[in-house]
Amino acid sequence: MATPSEYAADLATVRAAAARIAGHVHRTPVVTCSTLDLASGRALFFKCENFQKVGAFKFRGACNAVMQLDAATARHGVVTHSSGNHAQALALAARMRGIPAHVVMPRTSSAVKRRAVKDYGARVVECEPTLPARETTARAVLEETGGVLIPSYDHPDVIAGQGTAALELLEDAGPLDAIVAPVGGGGLLSGVCVAARGLCPTVRVFGAEPAGDDDAARSKAGGRLVLQTDPRTVADGLLTSLGALTWPIIRDRVERILGVDEEEIVRAMRLTWERAKLLIEPSSAVAIAAVLCREFRELEGIRRVGIVLSGGNVDLPCDPATVAARSHGAGSERIPSTTRYSRGVCQIARSCSKIKIWSSTPPTTWRTPRCRSTRSSLGPTPVTRLRIRSRRRQSRRRLGFRVGGARP
């Protein structure tokens, strides 16, 4: 086992990082959810890094690394290769410092992500979607610009920056028996571990990873670093292998890596969206799935658990217009904009092409068969009521219901 001073980060560097990035990062809230408490059998405290700038904890590490550079080095800018949250985090941190950022991104990365990085003012350099291509291209950019490489996890300043999330979590939640964080390259988990155990040596720290991407669990089981070659998971932030700096901390200071399957990840994400009303991405849901899994629930002596919700960058499965249309019933392509309730819906829908907004004098001309709240507030006339009923019947037939009968 290495001595604490041989690790890439410790409580002192995390505290220095916290002072350096204060005022640049959001102090994200710690929230609770009684449904998830019940499901896990424990008191859970969620550190909401999905509300962090750029939507993920990555901004802490990137910001610390960028703000730490001396002026002469910073002048040439920063370089990284990433297709995910680190790319945006570094771009924003560089813009805040007023220096150039060059981000190597695989040509297959989504247009939305590339646009976000460009919007933060970074230059995007495209490459083939392989790790060697990313590394070669990043080296070429470094030579061309004289910039400095800021990797996404295996870097002392990045690890220390990520650890600041744990300082805040412990300050806001009070004493915890355990902390669970997702693990990909290990920057978050190792930073959280050195910070939390530095502050409170008895706190137990767990990593959470998908079973289809279990290099951290295999590394811990075998006592040597195993690289991930063929990750298969929806948690796209966790595809990377542990690094030379993160591995020793995880090897020596993290109690266990909890593995969860894809179904558990999706179920945890749905539960969190629906019951905690927190929009998290699959990589964050891995930590929630881990506290709900049997292996963790069977551990004794754990009552209060902190969970790092690492990010919330997810492409939503449907747009607000679809949600609005659904809540008004099928076939309600037209929404009256005359009532208090429908005004809200119309505001959402106005920006969307699928729904036509029209304003008229209800109740005789309105065309939305199942808009209950609108109907009751308007008090339809008997004639309108008949029209509504007939339209509702048509709409139900279209949906495959037997009108007047039970669901097929």
Ligand SMILES: Cc1ncc(COP(=O)(O)O)c(C=O)c1O
């Ligand atoms: C949302 C999210 N959670 C967790 C991770 C894993 O972080 P690390 O690579 O530091 O383990 C990432 C990495 O990109 C991420 O984007």
